Amino acid sequence: MPGPPDVLVVGAGPSGLLLAGILAGGGARVTVLESRKTPDTQTRASTLHARAMEILDSHGVVFAPRLPRGTQGHYGGLPVDLSRVRSAQAGVWRCPQPELVRTLGDWASHRGVRVQRGEHVVSVREQEGRCQVTTRTGRTLGAALLVAADGQESTVRSLLGIGYAGAPPARVLVQADLHHCEVPKRRFERRGRFTVTAAPLSAEVTRVLIHDPRWPAGQERSAEDLRAAWRDATGEGLPVEPSWVRTFGDDTRVARRLVEGRFVLCGDAAHPFVPIGGQALNTSLVDADALGHRALRCLRTGDPRALLDYQRERSAWLEVLAQRLRVQARLLFDTDEATTAHKARVAERLDTDEVFRAEIADCLAGVDAPGPTAPGGAGNGGGDVVRPLDDHIPEVAP
Template structure:
């Protein structure tokens, strides 16, 4: 092979091209990115990341660089609400808010930090394939013409791809018949609405935390006007036509028109040239699927190219890129077409929409569609380590990435497992949990454990917000989801204030206020001789340890769905005597009665209510730094050690899962055999 300027030329420095460039560099390949624009785009464009994409970014250590992204709410299918958190076993089930500008910035920093060369202002004008290389002609910002030779070229240059055109890829499909106008506006006061149907069209509006309102509008009688950017006056006129509202006085920050053209390259590979992202497929960008599909293309191709260039695989591995990704793209384009019909069809689609809403009342149907949109149904590359080949599809060999674990592509599947996917059964995926007193000790361990199982956890503390933030950070570091919640218990209005904050936070993240799991853990201890306990201290113990859990559960009844879970943290001191904690033990006895009676009351709704009684547990207090004291305490357990907070958290996680569905009204001894005598 003749001397090459680089191993791979990637055309297009959008998110797809940059992710590909980073993966190629991680695999040891030289890569040069050519981008027509002289500066990164400032347009809003796509803003949603789905579960499979988040897993891919997590495997590359990029989720933290994105914020991490906040929960973007439940999602939809063709404008009909659909909670993507029901997608399945993934710590990122749901959808996540990440503007394309941010994604592009993070990926650019990552790829260039790994050594990828990005040349902006370079327009590709020619492409010639030779047996051993591809020659790319481009015009630099100065007008200078240059030639680059590479082993392979990948077109990630969007809908109007120059690479696709110059390499002669067939691009069959259908042209646009419907148009969606979008705009980001400042200085306008519109009520939020989600794909609201009107006699003349469909309108959507959502005000962001920055005060900017994004609108989308489709008029049934409007013919697509081509790829041009609409004027604000056009958008204003169509909005008024559909909704009857005037946008006068608003400041347009971004204007865009999208259409429902549906095209897909007949083949994703032609010799030494490949296509990925919108260069390979054009579709209505509904629900963020276009960006996610493109990023998953790049993640699949990058590993294959890097493996081939490093001599770890033969040329046949590159052919499997089309074999894997083309069917995935075809399926996504099909579900987008179905959504377009549901979204933009007129009255003739009302019957179909009615049936679809009924079908989405069936859990299996919701899970099926949520997994399809999220890429969790086998339609996306596994979250492999950057530099490791995404070896998938029939007939592909198993490979071992440097320093990683074996990555196996099972015949006929596209599901792999690596050390980068969080080790969880995901039994609580799609669930929400409130754990009171979870900034430290057993509560902290419980919050982390529930998040590992996929739950979105409200980390509550009475006043130490910094400690709650630390628990949230620990959860997010593992790829889980949580948010802090500061509200003092045992004071007037405590439950009302807590639920006011809780429901607001849940609404922002999930679009609902459902609390699937309530863990009453918060408590205070006495620690004084019986004759020294004051009425004020006694009242304080009961206010926090008994009264607050009662009214938290009472208030939660409107948020708990049928089949919900309530776990109350009791104490082994309800079974053995310790005069120093007589009042504390009395409050925990009250907790056991709360459990017993509410279990019977809520049984008809399928809600289980149970107590967990920890024994001596190392909660981080100074006494556990004393080896002699620890040895003495350990002697009470038949296991010869003191409890760890995780010992109790695992019991709580069991009671929170469906595995405990036949247990209610019970006291589970989690004392390590302390009470056996």
């Protein structure tokens, strides 16, 4: 790939690599700038849904060995069978994030993408119709477009001064990984005021998650907080010291705009969603797909207004997803009487109402997302059509 890049992508996570490969496949010269010298080995997300799998398949991303397919997802903690959603890729695909990043990295490199590691972007500006970035090593690079795929704490979004719409997170969740031990399996169990989950992530690792409504928003919790809460909730001690503890907020915010001139936000940089049911990762992959053909059009015509189609479609859809996540967070974590009664009604409908169950399953699998229909897939085929907030998604009284 001789010559300067047409596009700079900041961040070699799932969304940045998928987008970079799509653009390179369309003939663009793409350079990815990534802070980390080596890829992250921690498994953050581990689930791909049907829509994301359709997209990966449609771009020729092949997993070797093939990913194991499960059937069960959940809606606010209530089990939902995803094996019959309207998609050739129906199911829940188990894919630890490092495996996804490795596969996408190899695929993108084959398409001619250059990934430059150890390059942390510290400044951006637009000058005479070009984007310029400077990295911590002192390098300056320019391109016609720059995509910020630099994750939840996006430097580029901050540098562009783009804030979030929506309320900041109110609930606190603590997640941790435990190695080589037995922890009784729990699936979003309510234990007094707590909600607890414990499930195997792999043969060696059990992942636990706990929510205590008394934890103040915005404060990091420690391994000691986790151990104490787990004991209070379950009456059991954690058998080993957790290897990786992290605190999340129930974030459902979306960036106020996704496009600023020739700069575009993609993936977690545009929406730091709470990781419920893999929605954050799966949404990030759909962003990349939705941006790819618009960015190529923009490069072909030289007119950055093609990017506004991406902004229009994705902003509206991200609001729909944020709303769904808010409802799910309430069903998952709130233990007041009204929410508990509502959750029981939703559970009953999932048991007895086939149409309702199918609609919820389609939402979780992402197959009702706007965008070009992948072969054999559902999509809504509408391209720029975005449905309003779904009336079939149950609201929970505040």
